[in-house]
Amino acid sequence: MSAAAPQDLTSLHLAGSPAIHPDGGRVVASVQTVDPATLRYRSRLWTFATGRPPTTLTDAGPWSDVLPAFSPDGRHLAFVSDRDGPRRAWLMEADGTGTPLPVDGIDARVTEILWLDADRLLVVAERPAPHAEGAPVVIDWLGYKSDGGGGPLEPTGELWLAGPDGTASLLLASSERLRCPATDGRDVYYAASPRHSDLPEPGCEVRRLPLDGGPQQTLWRCASPVRALAVDTKGAVFAVASNAAGQSVTPPRVWLVAGPGVAEPHLAFPDADLECERAVLSDCRPRSAPRLLATAGEEVLFVATVGEEVALFSAPPSGEPARISPPGLSVTDFDAVAGSVALCQESAAHPIELYLDGARLSALNTAWVASVRPVAPEPVTVAAFDGLPLHGLLYRSATGEGRVLVRVHGGPHLASGNSFDLETQTQVAAGYHVLVPNIRGSAGRGAAFRALSVGEWGRADHRDLLAFADWAVHCGLADPGQLYLAGGSYGGYLINWTLTRTDRFRAAVSERSVTNLLSKYGTSDNGFTVNRYEFGGLDLFDAGARELLDRSPLHHAARITTPLLLVHGERDERCPIEQSEQLFTALRRLGRDVVFVRLPGESHGYSASGRPDRRIERMRLIIEWLDTHREPDRH
Incomplete structure (x- = not known):
């Protein structure tokens, strides 16, 4: 093995x-x-x-x-x-x-x-x-x-x-960008987004294009991007969208856009608190965009993140959606025809395999799994400072010896869960217990839980993270001197912020992170929209600028004494590399133990879709950094 x-x-x-x-x-x-x-x-x-x-x-x-x-x-x-x-x-x-x-x-x-x-x-x-x-x-x-x-x-x-x-x-x-084609066999439906828009939150339109040469018709002016369209056999048009401008707190849901008896677009399943997206993270999925929505006859099928899994749901024409994919696996992609469903599914201990109507058709990764024996995680529940139950997963290492790496996901409206992640498995194999918390604001637990992050960056979320670290120590899993931190994007922000508040972690890794909220408002593709919403509407043009500065880890860099590895893609437009450049420069001037890894040509999603040679080297460098700062094994 x-x-x-x-x-x-x-x-x-x-x-x-x-x-x-x-x-x-x-x-x-x-x-x-x-x-x-x-x-x-x-x-x-x-x-x-x-x-x-x-x-x-x-x-x-x-x-x-x-x-x-x-x-x-x-x-x-x-x-x-x-x-x-x-x-x-x-x-x-x-x-x-x-x-x-x-x-x-x-x-x-x-x-x-x-x-x-x-x-x-x-x-x-x-x-x-x-x-x-x-x-x-x-x-x-x-x-x-x-x-x-x-x-x-x-x-x-x-x-x-x-x-x-x-x-x-x-x-x-068209002079616009066109996506999400769908058809009823007579007409074409698509989503059109404006190019070169001067609007902070341009949204998009869902349109019907008759194939007989008739005029186009706008069916819906949606406040957010539309992620998928589908049409059933009776002409009902469904869409996946949040319909919320300039923010990602409101989850995408299934909308009934048009069709027989539909006066105006509305939620197809208003009583179902389901987040219709594949929000559970993984670094081992194909790069092509997965299907989120489909129809088979009059049946509507869609994926949703539920707890730590991504599930496929089905709903009849007049009924509530029900999960049809099995528990214990997460759906990564699917197709449906009348009477049959094909699923690509994964688990935390097995990469993607293909299933048809419940029967497994592939063994693409079985030999590798038998050779490596990836570790399956166990569920963890921790009480936050305010009594809020928080969930996470623990990957135990056979050679951990008190070393616990707390890895925080990005988003913040994403989740760690029952999905295969090679990076996690390599860190477990290197001798680290890996603890992945889903703190407040994470996806998969309903819209109310998802919204708990708003206004709380660097506040309640920081305390949630420390609650997981406390749990690891109190249950005897972690040596108090052998705690490590890692995270990317929003998770990188939280790592940076936590290091300005405590020196209890032995070493940390912060990737594609946020350090300066003021500069991110002008250099990022979502700084003046998503970040502004997440911080309760704080902006650069009023007294909010002072609070944004105060809640920027860079402003408190002098408090950081923990050894820190910064990793960033040079073509990142979400959290531009200037964010890591500023923190690196500040810490080197202060004489701190900090190293900066720049990934040429890589954008924000490099850990899952970057060039393979860079992904491999990045994983190696992270383990090397952790190993350099760990205590010698006890014998």
């Missing part, structure tokens, strides 16, 4: 984007791996069926084949690939015979595909804004930053129609 190590990232096979054949007998999924030779992501399409070994459907190469979709008659399979350079739509026979052929005529980057019927494939594409390389960029709009967006000049959206013969014609060219 071998221990989990950062290099194991090259051993995992991660299934996503499942597509059920219309006959319900087989599933095609995109399986992502990391090429051990080049340390780059690669994806191929695989076919899975009950009672038969899986087979590869597309050939291997220096490319990725993703987003498979069967035509309604089951004869053709469409997918998206960069196998000849640009990201394009491709077509092949559903049985795998013949050679895949690209859809011709679309010279823009393809983002999504959707079969309208057996003869028409809808292709969503985005066209880069014209700009000469090296020329100055003139910006006269407010929302010019977007983490991972590739720069301030946003692309324009296009809709194309393609036939099984691979020819395409332009359906719609």
